[in-house]
Amino acid sequence: MAADAVPHTPRSLRTSLAMRCAAVMLIVGMVAAAALLWALNHHNQQLAQQGQQAIARSVAQTLASQTARAIRLGIPLQKLQGVETYLQQTMDSTPQLAYLALTDTKDQPLQAVSRGKALPLIKLPVVVRGQTVAMIHAGAASTKTQGLLMPALVCMGAVLLMAFMTGWCIHAWPASRLQRRHELLLSALHQGQTLPVQEGQASDALQAALQALAMRQQRNLQAQQAVADYAAELHAVDFDQKMRQSIDEIAQATIKNGANQ
Structure with a gap:
C-alpha cells in the first residue's frame, strides 16, 4: 500500500512562484x-x-x-x-x-x-x-524644495503593499492551481495511468502534455514488464542454470537503459 501512495509534493512550488512575482513587483515598483x-x-x-x-x-x-x-x-x-x-x-x-x-x-x-x-x-x-x-x-540663494521624506515613505509603503498583495493573489489562485496540476501529474506518472480530462482545470495544450507524459510512463512500465517476462522465459529453458546470471544482467541493463531514455 505504501508503494502505491501518491508522492508528496512540497509546497515550495506554490510559495516560490508567489515570492518571485512579489519580488518582480517590488523591483518594478521601487x-x-x-x-x-x-x-x-x-x-x-x-x-x-x-x-x-x-x-x-x-x-x-x-x-x-x-x-x-x-x-x-x-x-x-x-x-x-x-x-x-x-x-x-x-x-x-x-x-x-x-x-x-x-x-x-x-x-x-x-x-x-x-x-x-x-x-x-x-x-x-x-x-x-x-x-x-x-x-x-x-x-x-540655492533653491530649496519641499522635503521628499513623506512622499518617499508613502511611495515605499504603497510599493510594499502592492508587492504583498501581488504575492498573496498569486499564491491564492494561479499558484494554487499550478500546484494541483503538478500533484495530479506526479500522481499519474507514479501510478502509470492516463490523466482524466477535466474541463476548466487546464488548457488543451497543458492537458495534452500531461496525457503524453502519462502515456509515455505507461509504455515504459509495459516495456519493463515485457523484458521481465522474456527473461523469465529464458530462465525456463536454461535447464543447467549456466546462463542465469547473464540473463539477469542483460535484463537489468535493458530495463535501466529504457528508464533513462
Whole structure:
C-alpha cells in the first residue's frame, strides 16, 4: 500500500512562484517610485526657481525704474544717495532674494548688498532716453524644495503593499492551481495511468502534455514488464542454470537503459 501512495509534493512550488512575482513587483515598483520622486523633485525645483525669478524680476524692474527717474532728474549715477540702504531694506523685505546690486554698464558694482552665497537670477538694464546707463542685478540663494521624506515613505509603503498583495493573489489562485496540476501529474506518472480530462482545470495544450507524459510512463512500465517476462522465459529453458546470471544482467541493463531514455 505504501508503494502505491501518491508522492508528496512540497509546497515550495506554490510559495516560490508567489515570492518571485512579489519580488518582480517590488523591483518594478521601487524603480517606478524612484523615477516618480526624481520627477517630483525636479518639478518642485523648477517651480521654486520660477517663483524666485518672478519675484527677482519684479524687484529689479522697480529698482531700474526708480534709478532711471533719479538720473533723468539730473543726479549722476555715482552720486545717488541712500541706494545701499534702499537695497538692503528691499532685500530684507524679500526673503527669496540673497543679492541686489546696482552696477555700471560694464557690470562693475556701484552699490551692492548680499547675504551668503547667491545664484544670479535677473539682470535688467537701466534705460534713460534710449541708452543703457546702468544695470540692476538680483540673485537668490540655492533653491530649496519641499522635503521628499513623506512622499518617499508613502511611495515605499504603497510599493510594499502592492508587492504583498501581488504575492498573496498569486499564491491564492494561479499558484494554487499550478500546484494541483503538478500533484495530479506526479500522481499519474507514479501510478502509470492516463490523466482524466477535466474541463476548466487546464488548457488543451497543458492537458495534452500531461496525457503524453502519462502515456509515455505507461509504455515504459509495459516495456519493463515485457523484458521481465522474456527473461523469465529464458530462465525456463536454461535447464543447467549456466546462463542465469547473464540473463539477469542483460535484463537489468535493458530495463535501466529504457528508464533513462
